[in-house]
Amino acid sequence: MLNIDCPWCGKRHETEFRYGGEAHIARPEDPAKLDDAEWAEFLFMRTNTKGYFAERWLHSHGCRRWFNVIRHTVTHEIVGSYKMGEKPPKLPKSAGGAK
Amino acid sequence: MAETPWITPAAIAETFPEGLKELPPRAQVNLRGSVTDSAFTDAVKAGTGIALPDTPNKTAAGTDFKALWLSPDEWLLVGEGEAASLVQKLEAALSGQHVAVNDVSANRTIFELSGPHSHPALMKSSEFDFHPRVFAPGDCVQTLIAKSQAIVEQTGETAFHIYVRSSFSRYVGAWLAEALAEYSVAE
Numbered sequence: 085m086l087n088i089d090c091p092w093c094g095k096r097h098e099t100e101f102r103y104g105g106e107a108h109i110a111r112p113e114d115p116a117k118l119d120d121a122e123w124a125e126f127l128f129m130r131t132n133t134k135g136y137f138a139e140r141w142l143h144s145h146g147c148r149r150w151f152n153v154i155r156h157t158v159t160h161e162i163v164g165s166y167k168m169g170e171k172p173p174k175l176p177k178s179a180g181g182a183k
Numbered sequence: 184m185a186e187t188p189w190i191t192p193a194a195i196a197e198t199f200p201e202g203l204k205e206l207p208p209r210a211q212v213n214l215r216g217s218v219t220d221s222a223f224t225d226a227v228k229a230g231t232g233i234a235l236p237d238t239p240n241k242t243a244a245g246t247d248f249k250a251l252w253l254s255p256d257e258w259l260l261v262g263e264g265e266a267a268s269l270v271q272k273l274e275a276a277l278s279g280q281h282v283a284v285n286d287v288s289a290n291r292t293i294f295e296l297s298g299p300h301s302h303p304a305l306m307k308s309s310e311f312d313f314h315p316r317v318f319a320p321g322d323c324v325q326t327l328i329a330k331s332q333a334i335v336e337q338t339g340e341t342a343f344h345i346y347v348r349s350s351f352s353r354y355v356g357a358w359l360a361e362a363l364a365e366y367s368v369a370e
């Protein structure tokens with residue numbers, strides 16, 4: 085089980101959270117200007133990273149805030165959490181997995 | 184189809200062991216606004232005597248109501264007074280501001296868990312760490328109690344108020360009664 089650090093509430097058990105997929109995918113400014121392929125790219129295409137991965141989590145049973153977590157998709161190591169709009173924490177030097 | 188009777192927590196409350204009871208309904212008002220906006224916090228302070236806590240998972244007392252931190256811009260005001268008059272008072276004090284004031288009194292049932300067995304009973308019902316070194320009187324937390332979302336407020340050295348959605352209250356009440364049961368066996 086993961087212990088996830090909510091930027092507001094502190095370390096909590098994984099069962100209090102909901103997963104939100106890859107972080108830092110910006111919604112297109114004007115969706116009407118995109119063709120189907122571009123819209124599908126935004127909507128569905130994700131990087132499927134093996135290694136450190138920036139992802140969104142929702143503290144659904146706590147403060148109900150979305151935030152970002154850097155997690156290693158193989159080892160589950162969590163490097164840190166940060167609020168929406170903040171800079172991600174530095175990755176460890178011995179980066180475990182390759183992208 | 185046979186009608187399923189609605190069994191209220193009160194119906195099982197008679198079976199509650201010592202250390203567990205359901206509190207009479209309390210006024211509960213959900214308040215949202217910016218804690219960094221002094222016009223907002225000052226008006227709340229003037230109306231209720233509460234200095235809204237901006238530290239997560241803390242409570243603050245006022246004259247008739249107390250505030251429980253729920254999220255960075257959200258508090259639950261709880262008291263034995265009248266919810267409607269508190270809502271009116273806050274709405275008047277905060278008129279024109281970007282805030283939300285809602286009477287949510289019917290949303291949650293409140294259980295009181297108290298006595299020497301309250302800590303172990305709570306600890307085995309939740310994955311949150313209720314150990315006194317990290318959780319103390321005046322603290323509150325939103326977490327899972329027996330898989331049901333709950334607000335837990337520590338009101339004394341060995342006393343807790345547990346707020347659960349009314350529709351889950353029978354289940355959580357029965358769970359807590361069961362959790363306490365092993366401690367009431369005569370030695």
Ligand SMILES: [Zn+2]
Pocket residue numbers: 090091092093094143146147148149
């Ligand atoms: Zn949180």
